[in-house]
Amino acid sequence: MADSGRQSFTDKMGASAKPDSQKSMTEQLSDTAKGAYDSMASSMQPESEKSYTQKAGDAMSGNSNESSQSMSDKAKNATGMNN
Numbered sequence: 001m002a003d004s005g006r007q008s009f010t011d012k013m014g015a016s017a018k019p020d021s022q023k024s025m026t027e028q029l030s031d032t033a034k035g036a037y038d039s040m041a042s043s044m045q046p047e048s049e050k051s052y053t054q055k056a057g058d059a060m061s062g063n064s065n066e067s068s069q070s071m072s073d074k075a076k077n078a079t080g081m082n083n
Contacts, residue, residue: 003045003054007038012061 015031
């Protein structure tokens with residue numbers, strides 16, 4: 001089960017199972033938008049706050065964070081607001 005606000009694993013599998021050549025332009029645009037949003041949500045959510053299943057799903061789809069900090073924490077650190 002995906003974490004709240006994230007694309008479900010069944011949606012991801014369904015989108016990747018159907019070849020782009022068989023999708024309408026609307027389906028392709030929708031898949032691209034959902035994938036981009038999910039990738040952004042993955043980057044914004046620290047690894048420490050992800051469920052085990054979400055960590056596994058992100059690792060399989062290539063959306064796992066390389067560090068435990070969220071993008072917002074990285075921005076705060078860069079601007080000195082997280083001190």
